[in-house]
Amino acid sequence: MFYRLSGIKHTRYASSRALWPVTTDRRIMQVLVALALLAPFFLSDLYLTSYMLPWLIWTAAALSLTLLMGMAGQLHFGFAAVLAIGAYTSIHLTRAGVPFEFALLGAGLMSAFIGVIFGAAALRVKGLYLVMATLAMQYLVEWVIVNVPAISGGAQATLSTPDVTFLFVPLQSDASLYYMALLWTVVVTLLLLNIKRSSFGRALVAVRDKDFAAAVIGVDPVKYKLLAFFAASFLGGVTGAILAFCYYQAVTPEQFGFNVSIQLVAMVLVGGLGSVIGAYLGAGFVLLLPIVLTNLLAFLATYEWIPISFNLIAHIPLMVYGALIIGVLLYEPLGLAKIYDNLRKYFVVWPFRHTQS
């Protein structure tokens, strides 16, 4: 039925190297890509700009963090600072007249160079201590951004993004912004899917699993930890720039606060550590579900079907968000990707029962 595995014979290298060897997986991907491409035609502008667009961009951010946390095993609780560096760099570059394409590159490089400094802590400590060190650096970056007027334009200021073009396409309409975000998310997704199959990805996994064992077999942990921070911060920086230009369009330091860092880590963990599809599920879950539930409750409250005060409604997204994290961690510590995987395994041998695995 679904996901038929029995017909797969890897008689050629090309077929065993394929990203999706199973036909059904490939078809699902084709349908999803087609839906994503056609989204501006069947979704209303509201849904496109306030649900799809942020979901895509936050997925790209979560994927960047997945590269670091899932594959390289380094904890990072200051990723919002990396996004902020990218956002501010790109804005200042475009304001100085640099084309948007190069501003994106510049944002990525700037974030990567500062991100490697975060990585310096990872060379010394790991686990909880790395969490605390990156957390402290998040505060430092935030403070620098707020207190250097040349960067933020003053403590209370908002910087609006200038109008730009990407590859001769002006990025003004909702659809063009959406396609820009979609393009970047697809690029990051393909990169992450393929990185697992490259020597770089395998070296990262070796360092993650046992760094001194990796050193024994000739994988330099120092080099690969720093490279992981460099690569993830580069992706994060470009994502930050995309976030600023495609979604926020006016940037304040508060948009990249400590809570955003926590939210990103939550997306990665709720989705499933180290899983690409998990980043999509986690970002959607953490970002959209609290909004949807709150809208539902507000709807019920306006018709007075449930007695609930508006003060409480204002705080429900936060509570739902916390409860979701707790719930997923307790119920399925491997994340939403594992739930998807279980479903997929069920259909692999459908209509028979899957044996215990």
Next chain:
Amino acid sequence: MDIQFLIELIINGALTGLMYSLVALGIVLIYKSSGVPNLAQGAMVMIAAYLIWMFAHLLGVPIVFAILLAIVGMFLFGMLTERLLLRKMVGQPIIMVVMLTLGLESLLRGLGPGLLGASPKSLDLGLDMMPIIIGEVFINREYLVGGIIGGLMVAGALLFFRTRIGTKLRAVSDDHVSSWSVGISVERAVAISWGLAGISAVAAGAMWGSVQGVDWTLTALLFPAVAVVILGGLDSIYGVFVAGLIVGILGSVIPGYVDPLVGGGTRDVVTSLIILLTIIFRPHGIFGREDIERV
């Protein structure tokens, strides 16, 4: 740039630092017994302050009894948290546990203000508002009381670890498996340490609530408390006291001189730098045990 200003900064800083120790004590108590870094302690302080406010101002209980009721409530809350949430996370990677406590933090941060109102509430402990003046140095009376209570709580925790239950807790903190094998209930010990953290949250909530009012900003105390805990060593109660003084004094003296030059917010920077430098040069802190994993 006179000496009185400096003395004032040092004394008030030290007292603030001891009040940070009140928050930090809860984190250390939990980490010591179970190895769980409780990043929800700031939110527990907030909930404790809300509880005291609720008992005192909504139910009209005298403030002393309100605090006692809050102590009972937070002790039960701590034990319940351990029973319902943390016990299921045994054996999971540290990042999962950290994220769980952060999830609890968000939940509580929404729950308290959501149920009891988001506007800041004043918590009146019946303290005199006038500062104490020694020579020409002004000392904030609330900070003084808070500092004394901070010192007393640390001393109390040290004494507690000499009692029978405290000895059990120390055994559990040394080695879970061998305490199990000599018949100590590790689960109960961990639950008690969560309850104790709840009690220290009540002390912190009462003092900080009376200083800066009761609202969600109390959860922001987590950050200086983390600095205290990291600097002092994650499993040292002496460390909480000494590091509290250091973090408090540095976090008061440096902003006192630097803030007018750069326009504020230096306190967070000092706290961040304390965390960073401690982790880079002495990851186990001043008094912490050295068995931390190195690269």
